[in-house]
Amino acid sequence: MNEKYSASALMNPLFPDEVSFGEKGVTFKVRKLFKSTDNFVFYSDISGVEIENGVIFSTIRIIPRMRPEIIINNFSKGDAKRVKELILQKVQV
Template structure:
């Protein structure tokens, strides 16, 4: 059940963003040059998922019920972004 998706290494070869699925929720790891953030959200706390697609890569935005700010993870392939959204919605709205 622990599925993992990593962002493309073309734009950020050393520190790609990641999405990790577990039994109870999903972990989002967003990495930058001098900082990183790791957010765990229970499936039941996810209010929505949006994908913003560019020519080559997609950005995934997660809206969690208990947070004001969206969780943003970047540089995923369009196919991976769609799969991440599909898995989150499937598990969050059972």
Template sequence: MNERFSASTLKNPLMPDEVIFSEKGVTFKERKVLSSTENFVFYNDIAGVEIDSGMFFSTIRIKARAREQEIVIENFAKSDARKIKELILERARH
């Protein structure tokens, strides 16, 4: 059940963003040079998922009901971004 997706290492070879699915929700790990942020969101608390696709990579934007700011994770392969969105929306409906 636990699925994990990592962003491309081309743009950030040492610290790629990650998305980790669990039974109750999803964890988003946003990694920067000097810091990192880890957000866990229950599937039922996800209000929307948007994908911004560039030429090679996609950015995923998660809108959670209880948060003012959206969660942004970057540099995912387009196919991984679509799969992440599909899994989130599928699990949020149940």
């Protein structure tokens, strides 16, 4: 599985956050104006996924077992739901 989801370009057209799925884990790319952070988390290290829905966009909160939570912003509600479903499918395997 090599799926990739990007945040909406409306809120941050030059630096959208990204979620990339691999065979062993997920990479979360959180971008800012002058820096970006890549976080790779093995599926087995994820203890939960939360979605906070706004009026238009959603925030995805990943809760790893032994590190601080990862927050990625401005995803469409459909993409946020799909990201959560894909992660939970792999976590339960």
